[in-house]
Amino acid sequence: xxxxxxxxxxxxxxxxxxxxxxxxxxxxxxxxxxxxxxxxxxxxxxxxxxxxxxxxxxxxxxxxxxxxxxxxxxxxxxxxxxxxxxxxxxxxxxxxxxxxxxxxxxxxxxxxxxxxxxxxxxxxxxxxxxxxxxxxxxxxxxxxxxxxxxxxxxxxxxxxxxxxxxxxxxxxxxxxxxxxxxxxxxxxxxxxxxxxxxxxxxxxxxxxxxxxxxxxxxxxxxxxxxxxxxxxxxxxxxxxxxxxxxxxxxxxxxxxxxxxxxxxxxxxxxxxxxxxxxxxxxxxxxxxxxxxxxxxxxxxxxxxxxxxxxxxxxxxxxxxxxxxxxxxxxxxxxxxxxxxxxxxxxxxxxxxxxxxxxxxxxxxxxxxxxxxxxxxxxxxxxxxxxxxxxxxxxxxxxxxxxxxxxxxxxxxxxxxxxxxxxxxxxxxxxxxxxxxxxxxxxxxxxxxxxxxxxxxxxxx
Numbered sequence: 001x002x003x004x005x006x007x008x009x010x011x012x013x014x015x016x017x018x019x020x021x022x023x024x025x026x027x028x029x030x031x032x033x034x035x036x037x038x039x040x041x042x043x044x045x046x047x048x049x050x051x052x053x054x055x056x057x058x059x060x061x062x063x064x065x066x067x068x069x070x071x072x073x074x075x076x077x078x079x080x081x082x083x084x085x086x087x088x089x090x091x092x093x094x095x096x097x098x099x100x101x102x103x104x105x106x107x108x109x110x111x112x113x114x115x116x117x118x119x120x121x122x123x124x125x126x127x128x129x130x131x132x133x134x135x136x137x138x139x140x141x142x143x144x145x146x147x148x149x150x151x152x153x154x155x156x157x158x159x160x161x162x163x164x165x166x167x168x169x170x171x172x173x174x175x176x177x178x179x180x181x182x183x184x185x186x187x188x189x190x191x192x193x194x195x196x197x198x199x200x201x202x203x204x205x206x207x208x209x210x211x212x213x214x215x216x217x218x219x220x221x222x223x224x225x226x227x228x229x230x231x232x233x234x235x236x237x238x239x240x241x242x243x244x245x246x247x248x249x250x251x252x253x254x255x256x257x258x259x260x261x262x263x264x265x266x267x268x269x270x271x272x273x274x275x276x277x278x279x280x281x282x283x284x285x286x287x288x289x290x291x292x293x294x295x296x297x298x299x300x301x302x303x304x305x306x307x308x309x310x311x312x313x314x315x316x317x318x319x320x321x322x323x324x325x326x327x328x329x330x331x332x333x334x335x336x337x338x339x340x341x342x343x344x345x346x347x348x349x350x351x352x353x354x355x356x357x358x359x360x361x362x363x364x365x366x367x368x369x370x371x372x373x374x375x376x377x378x379x380x381x382x383x384x385x386x387x388x389x390x391x392x393x394x395x396x397x398x399x400x401x402x403x404x405x406x407x408x409x410x411x412x413x414x415x416x417x418x419x420x421x422x423x424x425x426x427x428x429x430x431x432x433x434x435x436x437x438x439x440x441x442x443x444x445x446x447x448x449x450x451x452x453x454x455x456x457x458x459x460x
Contacts, residue, residue, distance in 0.1 A: 025166070027173070029055075029056035030058020038126050039423070052134065062325065068416070072376060072378060095110045111265075173284075196299075238259055247306045256277045257277045276296040358415075
């Protein structure tokens, strides 16, 4: 007779040492966390940043371009600290200029390794205390007030305390553990599928762009006119659906995506591929993420072979590297003081407490099939400060894709330039809260907006 299966283990209580006290503690070092920490540290506050990986930059390090610096009317709408970061990257040939794109509005190519180096340099220069290799596993709370987080690392279990905490994890990890109401996915809980980016070298990008420009009936792209490729040496290709259908029929390739998505790199002959797709992955569950990594890597071989055999410019290309982690589009979203909606996006709504302006369309990689839904607003819309302020927990702000939105609105505000702008606003709000002796919810938003403008941010 077999022993009964153990389903839980009781851990005895233990004393957790406090490793550091900060004025502002930023959790997560992606696009939002980077700018939040830099903004909070500008006038001498003691700022800490915690990141579970060995580098900062988040999704800027996986081969994706930064989308959304430009609006639908071709004006630059993301400025301030995000632009300063791009300026630093460009100084070391680590970023392109902001390029207009009929599909994505603004495209800014970045080199992943340059992002890691420059972002860390800026944080060190700003005297931000950075901790790598530490994961948030709990929070320190007194009533409805958060006082810090618990981390696990090679050093064991430790507490990091902050007078204001900014959750920039992308998954609302801190907010969720603190008891903030959260939602996931659409009405049925379905979340946008993630992608494992990878790159190829030896790509003849000139052959590719000329083929699209000169043979548009054969190489049809989504929303981007053929003449765009004739005028741009670096670009994104989205489409070639008929070509993929032909490859599937003739070669039986298993590619779980209906579109070819190619992003030229900053290095000559380099292309990043955004075509793996794993449905049903929950980015807040380790087992699900592991299965997603396994499945995404298994998809790469057929995608590479398709590109080499069917797409101009790829015949002599070679696989070089994959991204260090899955690109997660959607997990938890907090329920905050205001929930942004799709109607806010599509009606180009303005808010009195706007802390960022965005223009990226509602871009949903549908959870249930291989397709994608795109809806444009025609101009810009505001992101309100109230959507960064969670319910039920004091001294906490949230910035990045997990702010308070619906599933549809999140699909528009999730791009990295907008997340950077939100991070800057959260960092400045945290600083004003501490300097004024108030909670983030009590910050004078007019003063916050003025500081953002004074520091170069764009607001309407």
